[in-house]
Amino acid sequence: MRVVLFTDTLGDVNGVSRFIRNAAARARESQRELTVITSTRLEVPREANIINIAPRLATRMPKYENLEIVWPRRGAMSRAVEGLRPDVIHVSTPGPVGIAGRKIARRLGVPLVGTYHTDFPAYVSHLVDDTVCTYLTTRMMRWFYRPFAAVFTRSAEYAEIVAGLGVARERVHRLKPGIDLAAFGAEWRDVRVWHTIPGADPAAVKVLYCGRVSVEKNLPMLERAWTVARAALEARGVGGVGGVRAQLVVIGDGPYRAAMQRGLEGHDALFLGFRHGEELARLYASADVFVFPSLTDTLGQVVMEAQASGLPVIVGDEGGPREVVRDGETGLVVAGRDERAWAGAIERLARDEARRRRMGCAAREFMRGFSFAASFEHFWSVHEAVARERGAAAPADR
Numbered sequence: 001m002r003v004v005l006f007t008d009t010l011g012d013v014n015g016v017s018r019f020i021r022n023a024a025a026r027a028r029e030s031q032r033e034l035t036v037i038t039s040t041r042l043e044v045p046r047e048a049n050i051i052n053i054a055p056r057l058a059t060r061m062p063k064y065e066n067l068e069i070v071w072p073r074r075g076a077m078s079r080a081v082e083g084l085r086p087d088v089i090h091v092s093t094p095g096p097v098g099i100a101g102r103k104i105a106r107r108l109g110v111p112l113v114g115t116y117h118t119d120f121p122a123y124v125s126h127l128v129d130d131t132v133c134t135y136l137t138t139r140m141m142r143w144f145y146r147p148f149a150a151v152f153t154r155s156a157e158y159a160e161i162v163a164g165l166g167v168a169r170e171r172v173h174r175l176k177p178g179i180d181l182a183a184f185g186a187e188w189r190d191v192r193v194w195h196t197i198p199g200a201d202p203a204a205v206k207v208l209y210c211g212r213v214s215v216e217k218n219l220p221m222l223e224r225a226w227t228v229a230r231a232a233l234e235a236r237g238v239g240g241v242g243g244v245r246a247q248l249v250v251i252g253d254g255p256y257r258a259a260m261q262r263g264l265e266g267h268d269a270l271f272l273g274f275r276h277g278e279e280l281a282r283l284y285a286s287a288d289v290f291v292f293p294s295l296t297d298t299l300g301q302v303v304m305e306a307q308a309s310g311l312p313v314i315v316g317d318e319g320g321p322r323e324v325v326r327d328g329e330t331g332l333v334v335a336g337r338d339e340r341a342w343a344g345a346i347e348r349l350a351r352d353e354a355r356r357r358r359m360g361c362a363a364r365e366f367m368r369g370f371s372f373a374a375s376f377e378h379f380w381s382v383h384e385a386v387a388r389e390r391g392a393a394a395p396a397d398r
Helices: 016-030 075-083 096-108 118-129 131-145 154-164 191-196 218-235 257-263 277-284 303-307 339-351 353-367 372-389
Strands: 002-006 033-039 050-052 057-062 065-069 090-092 112-118 150-153 173-175 205-210 247-253 268-274 288-292 313-316 333-336
Touching: 002 075, 002 096, 016 033, 016 303, 016 372, 033 075, 033 096, 065 096, 075 096, 090 096, 090 372, 096 112, 096 131, 112 154, 112 372, 118 131, 150 154, 154 173, 173 191, 191 277, 191 372, 205 218, 205 277, 205 303, 205 339, 218 247, 218 339, 247 277, 257 268, 288 303, 303 313, 303 353, 303 372, 313 339, 333 339, 339 353
Parallel strands: 002 033, 002 090, 033 050, 090 112, 112 150, 150 173, 205 247, 205 288, 247 268, 288 313, 313 333
Antiparallel strands: 057 065
16 A cells, blocks of 8 residues: 655744654654655655655745745646556645645546644634634534544544544544654663753753743643742742752743743753754653643644653643543643643642652653554555545545
8 A cells, every 4th residue: 555645844943743753763664655745845754755845935924934935836746646647545634735745636537635733723713713714624624634534633632523523434434543652762761861951950850841932822821820839839948948949841932932031031941942853852751740731732743742651740631632642640631721820730739849750760661652653554554444444445446
């Protein structure tokens, strides 16, 4: 079976890009014929099964200067697909590249499979607070996904949301979650890493956030919760003379970073920007608590990476992240919009080292069942089922 995957994001730093890179690598390892097609000016892996077709036009995305919008060369993409003769075309993103892949698939009569990675209606609602824009975005998602033979979601909650877009329930599949367990683990722990971070106190309890620094990640709430939690810790003597200090560490970048830095000035918050590879793994494992307040993420891959690194996590009670956390065992699921509840959860874990260690050990064990290899096998099996359903005939024969 041959699969061609279209994506608007591959050179960016986000969970979707990481998933697709891992899928391409796993396909090479397992000798599956998966080819990724994208169009970007950003650097992407130079691998035999990744094709980057230079965009016709590209510009920075408003408010997200580290992201770009492209106008792809659909003719070049179409010729590439015809040469690959896929049995199934997978569209990972509903942007210009994804729309091009959708059109090519329908023109060639190749069945479509897709992934609902991002809840764009929820993002638009958070960013512009306009019911008309949210309605139009929902209508666009409905138009985009309805012709697909199968649609993956990253969580059970979003399986119902996609079904609500008009995709038949039997065509919606919750993709088995998985991460690269070799890339993240407690063995990376090395508290000396904090000696290399300006302003970091190696002895302080590190409360870590990793992801895009933007309002749709519910970071204004985290900002308020952190100031409350820190004040409570100081009132109890934590952070005072002879006490244990707590610091918030933010990894990532985005349009809310400058405002968040100003709001947390003087509140023991460190902003590290993007970190990658082994350095990121070391920072994860050398922290003490992971917080991820987003209510719009369909999965929250970073939540899994943090648990694999031995960290207890705190997540909200809406969206996908709560489905990869055992509440009270590997982390805490708290009311996503209640800053007092978040402040209380942060304070309790910051004060209780024994509980942090116990939860961190449970989190590591829990994540052992979430290998990316198993996730990819599920991903591939659904494509095989779609190909069988359509007779698995090559496009040229069809």
